[in-house]
Amino acid sequence: MKAWENNIRQVVPYVPGEQPQRPVIKLNTNENPYPPAPGVQAASKGMDTDCLRLYPDPDCTALCTEIAASYGIEKENVFVGVGSDDVLATAFLTFFNSGKPVLFPDITYSFYRVWADVYRIPYETIPVDVNFRLHAEDYYKENGGVIFANPNAPTAICEPLSFVEDILEHNRDVIVIADEAYVDFGGESAVSLLEKYDNLLVVQTFSKSRSMAGVRIGYALGSRALIQAMENVKFSINSYTMNQYSLKIGIEAIKDKQYFEDTLAKIIRTREMSKKRLEALGFICTDSKTNFLFVTHKTRNAKEIFEALKEKDIYVRYFSTPGIDNYLRITIGTDEEMDMLIRAVEEILN
Ligand code: PMP
Secondary structure, X not given: OOHXXXXXXXXOOOOOOOOOOOOOEEOOOOOOOOOOXXXXXXXXXXXXXXXXXXXXXXXXXXXXXXXXXXXXXXXXXXXEEOHHHHHHHHHHHHHOOOOOOXXXXXXXXXXXXXXXXXXXXXXXXXXXXXXXXXXXXXXXXXXXXXXXXXXXXXXXXXXXXXXXXXXXXXXXXXXXXXXXXXXXXXXXXXXXXXXXXOOEEEEEEOOOXXXXXXXXXXXXXEOHHHHHHHHHHHOOXXXXXXXXXXXXXXXXXXXXXXXXXXXXXXXXXXXXXXXXXXXXXXXXXXXXXXXXXXXEEOOXXXXXXXXXXXXXXXXXXXXXXXXXXXXXXXXXXXXXXXXXXXXXXXXXXX
């Protein structure tokens, strides 16, 4: 072993869902099956070469202003990043420095552990209950910060606002992060609590509800002090995280409220219909407030169904994590895609 090998940062990286580079029915990474708002498509066509030649606005003023306006807050309360993964990673680095363990559920977005590890942040995972529910009392203990996804992933379950407020009431001296990547699909957002709690950071994304996973735009909403602290860390690593293209088309996405509402309604309708059909085939589904279903079959093995679907070029997500290793996470596609999925599942079960 070479001496320098001892000084390499050892990390076990996050494993993203497969991105097959050929046409398949892709229900494995919670992308939106519908295109982004028409304004986004129009603005994409009108990009000039200055967009390529010049550095983007490092403060992302126009995009932050538009996001702030849509929530009735100030641009100083908004931080944007390269997907919410970038925003969350920046938040971990900025806020979790006490040396005390950061708390998060044992079944949740698996990136939380990875960021904690890569930044050498101690953490403690809190077990979810047998129905995958989170309980605020479990987060009353001394800690270096709290983070949870609400709705949670991959369970799809949303805890009520009273849960978030209970956690905030009992954690006044640390930063509490609500990761709301999926909240637009029927969850209750903690944005309304921002005025009351200056230690709350709400993180959302354009990847799911705004059909822009490929562009990478995420954002955090919080008090001026929290946002300024994140800006300071960002400007200490890379001032130009957001490219010209994202900044320009992100504005168009946030402006079109009607298209946004219509797309959400379609996905929610398809979700509820698909859930009924899967239940009729012997699956048990959690109460999803997201753009995916989290399902287990009463008698058949999830991994086998996952592999059999893949044989048919239908990709869903399977996690070998103990406690959820007999579940599948199925992204809601179009009605046609869900129909093909359900017909394929029927064949596999027979
Ligand atoms: N939070 C949760 C709970 C997620 O499932 C995801 C998607 N993998 C993200 C954050 C990150 O999404 P993005 O970086 O595309 O905004």
